[in-house]
Amino acid sequence: MSTQFQVRNPYNDEEVGSYTYASAEEVADALDKLKRGKKVLRGIPAFQRAEILHKLGELLETHQDELAKLIVSEIGKTLKESRTEVARAAVTARASGDEAKRMSGEVLDSDAYPPSRGRLGIVRRQPLGVVLAITPFNFPINLAMHKIGPAFASGNTVFFKPGPQNYFSGKRLVELCYEAGMPEETLQLCVPDIPELTKVIEGDDVQVISFTGGVPTANAIARNARGKKLLFELGGNDPLIVMDDADLDKAVETAIAQRFGTAGQRCTAAKRLMVHKDVFEAFRDKLVEATNKLVVGDPMSEDSYIGPVVSSHAADVVMARIEQAVADGAKLLAGGKREGNVIWPTILEGITMQCELCADETFGPVIPLLQFSTIDEVIELVNMSEFGLQSGVFTNQMDVVMRLYEELEVGSIAVNDGPGFRAEHFPFGGVKNSGLGREGIKYAIEEMTYYKSLVLPRFM
Secondary structure, eight states: OOEEEEEEEEETTOEEEEOHHHOOHHHHHHHHHHHHHHHHHHHHOHHHHHHHHHHHHHHHHHTHHHHHHHHHHHHOOOOOHHHHHHHHHHHHHHHHHHHHHHOOOEEEEESSSSSSOOEEEEEEEEEOOOEEEOOOSTTTHHHHHHHHHHHHHOOOOOEEEGGGGHHHHHHHHHHHHHHTTTGGGEEEOOOOOOOHHHHHSSSSSSSSEEEEEEEEHHHHHHHHHHTOOEEEOOOOEEEEOOOOTTTTHHHHHHHHHHHHHGGGOOOOOOOEEETTTTTTTHHHHHHHHHTTTBSSSSSTSSTOOOOOOOOOHHHHHHHHHHHHHHHTTEEEEEOEEETTTEEOEEESOOOOOOOOOOOOOOOOOEEEEEEEEEHHHHHHHHHTEEEOOEEEEEOOHHHHHHHHHHHHHHSSSEEEOTOOOOOOTTTTEEEEEEESSSHHHHHHHTTEEEEEEEEESSOO
């Protein structure tokens, strides 16, 4: 018997809805449709795929409020942030459409090197087949589009498995994809339980697994994937570095937006604030003052800056780490309060890099403030992490920027911005335990395709 999953609003515990996990028969039916869909997609030329994706962008804008309210009810993200997410998803859809028309190849001349063979090589990218797209709870629409968009643009079909609490927003997204013109055989929403999903991962029906989530789950997928192409976007313990010449007001604004946004539940959140000792006190005081003015509460309110974390378990984990840090000697400067699943934005100083709150990725609205004296020290602090996703630095010293660019073990450095910076068409991904491969439309297409050559005689 299939299990029911109940989606509940994390702010007020009201039921959003319930659904039944997909059965083995439903999974098999979805996979059969997607295998047939590969042939369907071969009959849809690039310009038509582009038109469909551009139409989808329009539909996402038209239904922005509807989708945003679904996101709020499912995960507790604030209404303003949810609207922003849907707007970004519309951009992602359009950018995917643009890349569908840019997919091209090259012609190689065999006579570039001896011996003379009189052949030309036509090289083009071809779709790998069926993409298993597994998405997390925190950006249910835009992160789904970062998988569905490039896959459809490049001629792949998609088995879409959203986070279990995102079933209803995922279902609505798929309906809009169909309305835009994607054939049902090219995209299937399917949410099986873990045993059935493991069979999909182990089987021969999917060729690419694009997963955004945690390291333990990624490791389990890799063990069962049997040589499939893997695209993993995993966790981050991203630093925001504030140098002694920084614009402190802008740095404070960025720290708040990129740590307390989504209640701190972002892989790119500024999870470690590293502040030069010469400006530490001034930065700290400005940060605490601004944080204490933030509106905390109902995520459906236009005024709320921070709503709940996604579940009571998530809140338990974050609060336990805050309490342990304080017990170990950290000083609580703001927050540290919880009501239900809402955690007030929290700031700590006097914290060590070894404590769990700093050493691991903490998915919650808490800022640990760390001091440093030299650039050597900050490089060592950043690189000791098992993660290497993104980073940000506030400085106008180009020698510092280039030193960080050369030596930090991360996928991206944003100057006079934070680690949360992401443009939909930029490469996105990290090193170490932060993942494999890159997203960003063009780069995701490269991950979901392979080079295929046609060798022709120069004269026929």
